[in-house]
Amino acid sequence: MDEDVRAAIADITAHSAAVDCDDEEEDLSQMFAPLTRAEVCNCIFSTWYPNFRRETIKSEIIKPLEQGFIDYLLADGIMLPDQDDIPQYSCKIEDPESSDSEWSEDENDVEGTVIDIEGTSTEIRRRIEILGGKVMPRMCWSAPKDASWMAMGNSLECRNPSDIYVLLKSSDKVSGDLINGRYLPKEQLGEIEHELVLRQWSNLIPSMEFRCFVRDKKLIAISQIDYEYYEFLENMHDEIETKLHLFFDEHVRDKFPSDNYCYDAYVAQTVNRVYLIDFEPWIPSVDSCLFEWRELVKADGSDKGLGLRLFPKGVNAMGHFSGKYSKNRLPVEATDDQFRGSMAELIKSVAEQTWQQR
Template sequence: MKEEEVNRCQIQEWYPKFKSLSIKTLIHELPQSFVDYLLDDSGPFLLPISVTNEDALPNRIHNPHEDDDYQVAEDSSDESDQPSPAPSFPDLELAVKASIEALGGGVFPKLNWSAPKDASWISTTGTLRCTSFSEIALLLRSSDSLVHDLCHAYDSCADKTSSRPASFVLALRKWYGSLRPEMEFRCFVRKRNLIAISQREVTTFYPALLERKTAIKASIEDFFAENVRERFESENYSFDVYVGGDERVRVVDFNPWCAFTLPLMFTWEELEQSFEEEEEEVEVEMRIVESRREVRPGLKTAVPYDYLDTSAGSGWDQFLRNADQELRRQSSTMSSSEAGA
């Protein structure tokens, strides 16, 4: 993989080409001072001072006694002990505020490649939905996954010349509360051929998907052939789509082939072997979670799921078997109760 392939997957690179086929997004170039703020771990965790008086944690009680640990004794002469002033980014905050209003009042943020999904627990809603610059800063500063964008973007590149891009952007994407997680899919493209489709949300079994699998697969294949294949310049990559109730497909993101991209229901070894160079037509394989036994650990798992043993007799396999047995027991109990009633 080359740096140019990774660069094509930056949202500021691909979004202008697919704007009419994607989620409405407004993009802001980040000042270096804000990038430095995201990377700074030398002192206490300070949220930026808001020039619009918007707090990421509106329900917290500000207690001056809690700041005692950061106060310096009056007779201290060591300037290194002085607490750092809270940062402020007024120009960026005002620009972000205007974009949030333009996008309907709610957005989810991401940098060049990644969104702070691992930090959603810290928000007041437990999601990536943000209504203020302060909430965005809280998510970005709390995310470990964004370290990839900030420090390791090109680590998998054969022609690596740098660890990070020359500039960073903050992409604000319109928040749609009605989107269904089971309708997002990751598509894998090899030698400009769509070879595989995976359900994106692999931690849950959605029975309704079983009935729609064939129709969804056909919609994604048509969408790729008509809108993506000739417009995205890389030969090998993956892209995420959302399929609506009317089978209408929208681009969500583009990702480099292999590297830091999760293969979800596949393995990279399978995907590499599934395409023979001499083949002109490739049968697209689509995988979804077809039973509760097939659910996978999510992105918040301490160990990547590719490293977990899910073979017959393993601990994870036994856990899933027990879960299925419990589900059958509960279903049987409910059926008996309904019959008795």
């Protein structure tokens, strides 16, 4: 989260007894213990999935990945076959020093590097069939949510390898993980065996997704993830909070090895159960949603902690920005300043509304 956003939230959440105003000037990064490689690796999908198979969505893990597939994901451009059963993909990787050269008028004169990913494509088709014909893709740590606008219906639903390749190659989150590593610099992470995860397609309702914050193995806060007001959630507030605490006590606390972490959970009303979606480490670069990280760090660790925070009535998120990853659709230069300012204003309004209702 941007520093402008942190400042806006800190200004409002100083009302909380859990936050000491004298510490507001303290460098946020100094409030966190150094992140370890083990804590990062605990959040790799294939690390936690075996222990939470019954609590999460059915998934298939393709690992190890062909080097050609990694090269394909990192190659410039999105080259897809005319038919999905064609296994060869041609990608032309440009030399930065020759960027001023003229394009050839004859496409046949453009030589590309042919990357053979036949093995991966075949395996993807097999796993899609196992999962019922529709899947959601992700890599070790990240799902390509920032690229969903590239797909039909702005969805992560994929039915064939081409659908998956469009999302993965369009995602800054995925390419960033492959190039730089996730949460820690690549030199600190060391060698990581990348993986492609296919999750059985589930039409998750955004209003029922929640981020849970765990400190010293205690669930201290829960936040609605979707920046939109839902009246029905107010009536379900206590029920949702109770379900998520019960789920943590029975299925998460003693099974996840880290002491401090965040995880996303989905409350499915139709089957009256909770699904685990993902884990992230306890670091300030992770989105703290409707909380400020200083609140979370300073929380007293009581039974309910900071409780469940919902998006309040009367705040129009669409008036601030059109979607969580809408800035990915435009050049960075055209969106960064506007997005920072809008996000800071939005969360300030959310926090104000929250405290007025208490």
